[in-house]
Amino acid sequence: MTAPLDQAELLRRARRRSSTPAPAIGTGTGPGPAPLSHAQQRMWLMDHLGQGGPRYHVPLATRLRGPLDRGALATALTTLTARHHVLRTRYGRHEDRTHQEVAPPAAVPLPVRDATPDDAPALLRAEAARPFDLATGPALRALLLRHAPDDHTLLLTIHHIAVDGGSLPVLAEELGALYAAAAEGRPAGLPQPELQYADYARWERSRDDRLAAAAADRAGRLTGARPLPLLRPAPPGAPERRAVLHTAPLSTDTLDGLRRLGARHGATPFTVVLAAAFAALRAATGSSDLVLGCAGGHRARPELRRLIGLQVNTLPVRAELPEPDGDPAFTAVLATVRTALLDAQDHHDVPFDLVLEHLGPAARGADGTPLLAVSCDLVHPADPLALPGLTAEAVEVELGLAKFGLTLLVEDGPRPRCLLQHDPAVLDEPTARRLHAAFAELLTAVAADADRPLSRLPGARLDPPAPPDRADDHRTDQHPAVAALLADPRVTDAALHLAAHGPALAFATVRGPVAPSGAELRAALRDRLTEPGRLPLAVTLLDRIPRRPDGTLDPARLPGLPTPHLDAVLDVFAELLGTRPAAEGDFFGLGGHSLVAVQLAERLRSRLGLPLTGLDVLEQRTPRALAALLAGRAAERLATATATATTETRATRAGTVLLTGASGGVGAALLQELVAQGRPVRALVRPESAHLVAGTGVEVAEGDLADPDSLRRAVEGADTVIHAACTFTEHAVDVAALRTLVEGWRGTGGFVFVSSIDAYGRPAPGEVPEGGPSAGPLTPYGRAKLDCERILLDAAPRARGPVAVVRSPLVWGPHRRLRDQLRWAATGALYQAALAGRPILLPEAGAGTDAGADWSGAAWVHSAALARAVTASLDHAPGRIVNAVSGHVSWTEFTAELVRLLGSSSTVTHGPDADPELLRPWRYRSDALAGPLRPEPGEDWRAVLATMTGRPAGTL
Template identity: 85%
Template sequence: MTAPIDQAELLRRARGRTRTPAPGTPAAGPVPRGTAPGPAPLSHAQQRMWLMDRLGQGGPRYHVPLATRLRGPLDRDALAAALTGLTARHHILRTRYGHQDDRPHQEPAPAVAVPLPVRDATPEDAAALLHAEAARPFDLAAGPALRALLLRHAPDDHTLLLTIHHIAVDGGSLPVLAEELGALYAAAAEGRPAGLPEPELQYADYARWERARDDRLAEAAAARAARLSGAGPLPLLRPVPPGTPERRAVLHSAPLTADTMDGLRRLGARHGATAFTVVLAAAFAALRAATGGSDLVLGCAGGHRARPELRRLIGLQVNTLPVRARLPEPEGDPAFTELLAVVRTALLDAQEHHEVPFDLVVERLGAAARGADGTPLLAVSCDLVHPVEPLTLPGLTAEAVEVDLGLAKFGLTLLVEDGPRPRCLLQHDPAALDGATARRLHAVFAELLTAVATDADRPLSRLPGERLPGEQPVGEHHPEHHHPEHRHPAVAALLADPRVTDAALHLAEHGPALAYATVSGPVAPSGAELRAALRRRLAEPGTLPLAVTLLDRIPRRPDGALDPGRLPGAPTAHLDTVREVFAELLGARPPAEGDFFGLGGHSLVAVQLAERLRARLGLPLTGLDVLERRTPRALAALLAERAAERGTAARRPASDIRATPVTRTGTVLLTGASGGVGAALLQELVAQGRPVRALVRPESAHLVAGAGVEVAEGDLADRDSLRRAVEGAETVIHAACTFTEHAVDLAAMRTLVEGWRGTGGFVFVSSIDAYGRPQPGEVPEGGPSAGPLTPYGQAKLDCERILLDAAPSAPGPVAVVRSPIVWGPHRRLRDQLRWGATGALYQAALAGRPILLPEPAAGWAGASWVHSAALARAVTASLGHAPGRIVNAVTGHVSWADFTAELVRLLGSSSTVAHGPDAEAELLRPWFYRADALAGPLTPEPGEDWRAVLAAMTAEPAGAH
């Protein structure tokens, strides 16, 4: 246990009566004034944001939305002028972020007028519009990091939303921003200069100053890493795979009384502590009871604004402070006040080193920054927050509007909100902590705060608290499988997961084992997610497989034993090159199984390693691949797999493409070309002789390269790449979709529509889900949508409106093609049998389980579907339709009874089929969709009937991956 610091010494330090830096903290003079010309480095905090964005792990969770309801006579021109003046004063608000020679940099863009779009919206519609705008992605490479939207509810009633990327601001920046915006607005409205003094510093000055101290900061980081050495992550939390792009948050809230808050403040004052310290101690106490642990680490926010020259600087000046507290042991039954003294000392120790960047500490910790299961050491945070203040403008009544994007930065966050209506809050990522455990922990935290506010001297054993369950132990072998390889612990652990229907392990002669699994359920776990689960479940050394690869089915011999000859392996053709690049960046040639983090790797090195390997080998690789695979052998295996995919794509038989020469009419931009629908569209366009530009992610570029195809590497979330891709394209066929990140889909559609200048037409491949749940019967083309719509259907409808609203002024015709389930002989389309309406039926037939369908009396129920080749013909044919046309692309309709009977036959299944009222509600689909306009191109060609395509999709694919 750390000895508590004497209270007089604590107060002396807190009041700043000594300027002696704490041991291990680098001394520094004031930040030099005067911005140097040219690009500047990123601060450590900015680099963390940039890397999250670069790795696809940032997104809206690092957006800062500020929404204010403004009632009164708003001067919109003055507001626009004030926003423009604000960005002119503070370069960071118009800075863009590029990179060169493996290093990111920042440089302000020229000062220009800030757009202030105005949209009419009822107060009831405002919440959805504010959420969509706040979640819309930023393009950090192009900038700026601030945008505005004004919703007009009535002539004297508006809601202003400012959305700022966290790379440009922190909480301490917002009061300065709000104050200056009010002054600039008043000056513009009155037609006079604002009279604000010029900023003494720009954020680039601060970034250069911090980077000039990197050597000393690195030494201090080593000392802080030693302070954290030996600590482990919170046992309650499950590991979240690094490839998870968005971490959804669940928020639990309970009111606290004003008396409780006053009691917490009085308790702190009696013990020389702030109210936040008391809240942090209560969080430690709740987690101590929940886990039984006495050595815990929590994170809190620290800042650099103690320096006078930084107090009015707008920019990211926060740092994550890990607070490690060795709490009193249960023996002797200590009081809460004793725990408070320990936490106070630990917090002061962390705050004394607030200038040491946490990312440097993580680098020095290496593999110790994560537990054995991959969970970060710092996955839990705590804070005392206050309600967001509104943006006040002279002459207007202002009221803050909450915009919650529902995203988590940590696996678990314990919060207290102090204000007119104080609350106890718990936010958690459901992937890291289950809801039942989170609710119980939240209740304990709220009760504990109330208890210590009235009597903090009672023993911890008499305070609220309970031991909460962690991960369940590995269960027995899956009852449906008894093959010899299931004796391996990894296979048993996989089969204990309810989402896994079969699993196998291949023990190679050299190197780690490789695991394979088939999965079921409404949401597909990735191989990385399954391997992360294995990390926490397998305690025996050497039992963790190198990777878990998902298959449609495990290849087995007639006697049921595993057939290793048909398993994808892990070739090591690129292993030497991978190890060489590891050595270049990390200083030593690693073993084939060397762990990336254990070798000193971190996020920036992952990006650099991927870029070097990609340039050297000509194969696609991303920084996220490095974080997920982690060892040279695993990366070499991935590269070999992608090289094989490229070879397969290059060897595509000419007979696969119908040779129908058509006069070239200009470049066609095709999005989603590496997917099942996009592959069919690409084949059709090439067959027609059209020049195609295919937008694909870098890791999939090799799948589309070929004669007549220009590859445009990019991503829906990368608006800059979309603008480059659409530039000069005469025709656009937009077939890509994220399926889940609807804000990204909407932003991508806007970017493509705004950037298209050709006359050849724009076709959006939408979904019949945009119709919602219409009245039973036939659904005509372009008929009205009927609620409720699924989130996916609503996103498709919103994308359609963006295109159709632009139709009157568009340079060429536009059309929307709505398609149902798409079937075809493509590996991506095979997933249509696993998930959604058909998934439960397919998985039940595959496992031989009984299948329950809706009662025949309920009327016809089944699936509308389209063959991918027919959809491709229909989409290209729709380019000639009149502007603004909505058409359907439906090959036919098949009842669930016929579909299930055919599945059972094709799979040789023993499933029995019955009808009853308890059938899945998702199967109650009584709609027929008309497709009159495209009836010609949709006419099935030989091999395009539903039984033939179903047989092709259930057949064992070459390579089984």
């Protein structure tokens, strides 16, 4: 154990750091694009792997009351991005090297939307969560909500790749000065930035040799450390980690006591909080050797203090706490943690990603849990963006996403709080609540008496998750994987083989005209089997499960795991990792990391012509598992090619139907309906999703909504178009794609655009007629749909075939993508609350509506009914704008059924403080398509909801 440092040694180290000469950072050095800094490289990788998203967005929202000059604000934002290049930088890749390149200065759009203060939270969350495209930039966008002429909320959303916490005060200060200057029509008089972030990135990369050597030393400091026993590995296939936040108030006396404690022992308040986190986790786990993460900055150098950009690094702090013999006081823990933290801060410039590379397999536990899955911080409430002449109030925008499995926090402000944030997939709710309570009580106790022995401090041992149970072969019928497979109505039989050595393999037989693939079934299992070790390596489809006379599985007659691509996978592993592994070799154990995963996927994709992503590599982890995944995708692609080859002889109707979005939930239903009708179909799908589209009469056209050339190729020669694809968030892409398809369509068989009832906006309560006028405010999604509709309808007089817009509400159905929408669409908050057992508050009858509107709920349509309605519109468009609605369900009915299906302990009440997003007092007429929308067996809302939640209808 490292001995704690005394005050004299602390002073010597501080003086040594301040007196060490540092090499100068050059400006404007190097031709062409600059490399990414190490911190930016981590952000880029997370985004490229699909594991970034909103959790790496930085939203800054401020309520502004007073006479706001919107023109001056827009000018200030534009000038700000002109001054700091990183705010208008785009991130590309050439061969195996990433780079950053500054885009030319351009005006920053400042869209203004009318919104009531009650509507604002949902609008702010939606805007803050909207994805960035790092390849095209920029990394900053703005939105202004207008509540009244002198009452606005300004939201700036910035990608973390461009800013850190130290950048925000500089950004806020300059924005205020630029706004004042623009409002008064004078120059701001701000000095030009001393450095641009690209200068810092080049300087950091010039020191890579020294940093690599230092990273090896830091990795050695972590050798032998283990992940926190309380955490289980995150299930694969869930890149968006949802967060649960627990809060408890702390008294100002407690915060003052923690500060005084730190002052007495030469420690900062953060060091005291970190020591308390170590002590709480020691009590919970019984382990004296723990590793926690904290943020370290690179702003000690004077020239970096006003540099806007990502200058943070994750510091792993390993503290080997005093053994319980002698029952040491909390001050002994504080001394140990202070020394460990100082050691980490002495090496704050060593990039954490380099440390992970040197750790190799030691960066994760045997079950895949990251070594650094717990973090700690002392935070302060965000300051508002103060603009001269206006009253500013900070507005919190909580996206509910977790960067770590567990984070322990103390908020120091006017209302101090103790917080615990956790990913429920890696730490269960009861354990998190107990740990949070213990942490809050411990902070209060040590603030009052830090000399108290550890045995007398709050906290109790918490049990780690149970290890996975590997049953014998004769017990596999009871395995959770088998039960989960059989719960799928498309699966007729299932079995699991657990060999004495090697992976668990699942087998299934399926039914239905568009039956699931083995890869789809395994993906569905990821959502159900959250315990480590439960997910089988692969799901192989068979015509029949081989069984003995007594009904048990006969392993001798099972086919072997398909491995036709194993040699190719092993070759690429050897090329990138320097050694040819065993078929069961673990990717991380072989020294793999995120960038290698991306490179490995790209090489295999290029050589085999099969879709594969870096996330696939991280999830499968072994060469054999990757080979099995590729074999399944090859079989699916072969089925697609075979079906396409037979189209010429099997087509029963003339004219090709171009279907966009065929790999999504709505598209899958449309594809099934078109194939059943015998129509020749050309399905537009992304290359990585092409393997999902297989069926008689299907021709695959690989393309993307953001690629106009691929859209032109796809629509060429198509007689009919059904446009059902949508980015949901990149509205400019959606509008441009629709325009490209309309301009390229020359057929006579019809053009149907699948739109949304969001295009109606918020009309008067009651019945909404088909094609009625839109009423503000519209959501950005609804506005984009309306813009797309107008492009198509404007072209209708010149079209050679019928044109129709089919507006649909929430789409419910058995497809996996639709089950995801249940969790995150308008029903998402209710679903998440019921799943967690939290109280649910619904609107009162008539709340927020005109007199006489006593209903609020959701309009919905079954995916199969929507498909029938859309295809019915092809031959004789019933009108320019029609609705496709299966029915309406009140929030009271929906929530009661959801609570029942999930076996939830949630209580349901009604009140005026309910989420305004639930105020939906509209019933949409759907007369023109009433015939095809007539429900068929199994299409009632209770049955489809049971399917989407994975619970059989009529049972608990």
